[in-house]
Amino acid sequence: MRIAELIGCTTLCDRLLLVLLLVITGASIVFVPLYLPHGGQVRIEVRNKLLYKLPISEDKTIPVVGLTVEIKGGKVRVVDADCPGKICVKQGWIDSGAIICLPNRVVITVEGTPAPPKGVDATT
Amino acid sequence: MKPKLLTAAAIVFIIALVFVFKSTVSGTPHVYKKSEIMMDTVITLTVVSNSQKKADEAIGAAFNNLRRFERNWSFFDAGSDVSAINKNAGVRPVKVSDDTFDLTKKAVEKAKWTGGAFNPAIGPAMVLWDFKNKKRPTDSQLKEVLQLLDYTQIVFNDNDSSIMLKDKGMLLDLGGIAKGYAADKTAELLKKAGMKAGIASIGGDISAWGTRPDGSPWRVGIRAPRGAPDDLAGVLSLKDLAVSTGGDYERFFIEDGIRYHHILNPATGYPARDFQSVTVVNPEGVVTDALDTGIFAMDREKALRFIKTNNLMAYLVFADGSTFTSENLRELLENR
Incomplete structure (x- = not known):
């Protein structure tokens, strides 16, 4: 059966349904990403201002104020820092959560990853 | 495929799509x-x-x-409610925001509850310590300020939400x-x-x-x-x-x-x-x-x-x- 013949034997309701399906498909493409978490983004903020938003899948090494941040193999770490404690460097690689350097006021967050089920959600 | 069958298939597809969309968007927090x-x-x-x-x-x-x-509430920011209260210690009451008034009242309540072990008037002693530069005060410097750490001298006026530290040299610290x-x-x-x-x-x-x-x-x-x-x-x-x-x-x-x-x-x-x-x-x-x-x-x-x-x-x-x-x-x- 050719397409013209197929269309010819559809009713008005069939055509309306087809249009509706196309609208729903289009709307899903637009709205679903708005509601779902965006996975795989590394946000780097300095003094609470967003400086970089980078895909975690792209390997990269970037200087951020007193720190050197490395993204590699779907993980992120601080390679080097000029702060005295270097707590951010000691934290090592992360693929979820955040690395925070208080002296340099830098917050590096991996977005869109849920809390670890067996780890802790916060520390006091 | 007959038109009726096509219509039925499309309806089933739409219903399925709506369910999938609904569970994706609102079903999984x-x-x-x-x-x-x-x-x-x-x-x-x-x-x-x-x-x-x-x-x-x-x-x-x-x-x-x-x-x-x-x-x-910043102790260091010159424009904060806390700085205004401290600057006017022993001088005059300072009108503050509702949150500052409420928090300071709660702080004094807790000081009374703990018999002064928690003390929001600790400021004059705290400023003598410099933990960053590893500097500590002398015994006499500390002794001099002890009488200023009196939280009962924090006075509230409910009518205009003002707070006053009665003695000059007192410092409110809500840290x-x-x-x-x-x-x-x-x-x-x-x-x-x-x-x-x-x-x-x-x-x-x-x-x-x-x-x-x-x-x-x-x-x-x-x-x-x-x-x-x-x-x-x-x-x-x-x-x-x-x-x-x-x-x-x-x-x-x-x-x-x-x-x-x-x-x-x-x-x-x-x-x-x-x-x-x-x-x-x-x-x-x-x-x-x-x-x-x-x-x-x-x-x-x-x-x-x-x-x-x-x-x-x-x-x-x-x-x-x-x-x-x-x-x-x-x-x-x-x-x-």
């Missing part, structure tokens, strides 16, 4: 987290929501409110209570914005409400006082509870083998000596924050008596490294 550096500490807000957009909006509004708190109060207010704000579960963590002062998406309670680690920053002494399972820990490892320096830290005994002006850390769990963050400092400033026997008398949930690490867990906390605490 996710955890959203954002950290900012504010109030001289790291603030992390965690919420459980079906929508990233709603979560982002709620978290953004909560951070804006925290910025307002920071402006009002020992403001973060717990801010955690309470932030949790309230996020709940009002429709976030059914979450954690407001203002430094180590935490208010947790609801549960994780899988229905289990939130897990909050208690830092081990002498370990690496990520070493835990225990893990608390919390639902609709707040927790705060005061530790001698937060701001300190060591001189001649003695650790000088930021939790001062208001009776001497020197760092309190009987604990490495004090953790308090209570429905209110304003209580946990004030009491972790207050209990830390007490001696061991007085602290244990205070916890028992008030039926408090507490976990203590004494100066010698031994620990105490109140009976009512044992069920919630998993030791590491």
Whole structure:
């Protein structure tokens, strides 16, 4: 059966349904990403201002104020820092959560990853 | 394919699509987290929501409110309510925001409750210590300011929401209570914005409400006082509870083998000596924050008596490294 013949034997309701399906498909493409978490983004903020938003899948090494941040193999770490404690460097690689350097006021967050089920959600 | 069959197939497809869309969008709540550096500490807000957009909006509004708190309560910012009160000590009362009035009143309440062990008038002693540059005051410098640490000389006027420090030289310092109060207010704000579960963590002062998406309670680690920053002494399972820990490892320096830290005994002006850390769990963050400092400033026997008398949930690490867990906390605490 050719397409013209197929269309010819559809009713008005069939055509309306087809249009509706196309609208729903289009709307899903637009709205679903708005509601779902965006996975795989590394946000780097300095003094609470967003400086970089980078895909975690792209390997990269970037200087951020007193720190050197490395993204590699779907993980992120601080390679080097000029702060005295270097707590951010000691934290090592992360693929979820955040690395925070208080002296340099830098917050590096991996977005869109849920809390670890067996780890802790916060520390006091 | 007959037209009728095509119509039926399309209807079934649409219904299936609607169900899939609905369950994707609203059926599976996710955890959203954002950290900012504010109030001289790291603030992390965690919420459980079906929508990233709603979560982002709620978290953004909560951070804006925290910025307002920071402006009002900063000890160092010349434009804050606290600075205005301190500048006018012994001179005149200062009209303050409702939040500052409420918080300061609560601070004085907690000071009375702990017999002055928690003291919002600790400012004159605190400014003599410089933990960053490892400088400590002399005995005579501390003795000189002790009479200024009198929280009963903080006077309130309910009619115009004003506060006055009666004696010149007094300094209001809300650092020992403001973060717990801010955690309470932030949790309230996020709940009002429709976030059914979450954690407001203002430094180590935490208010947790609801549960994780899988229905289990939130897990909050208690830092081990002498370990690496990520070493835990225990893990608390919390639902609709707040927790705060005061530790001698937060701001300190060591001189001649003695650790000088930021939790001062208001009776001497020197760092309190009987604990490495004090953790308090209570429905209110304003209580946990004030009491972790207050209990830390007490001696061991007085602290244990205070916890028992008030039926408090507490976990203590004494100066010698031994620990105490109140009976009512044992069920919630998993030791590491």
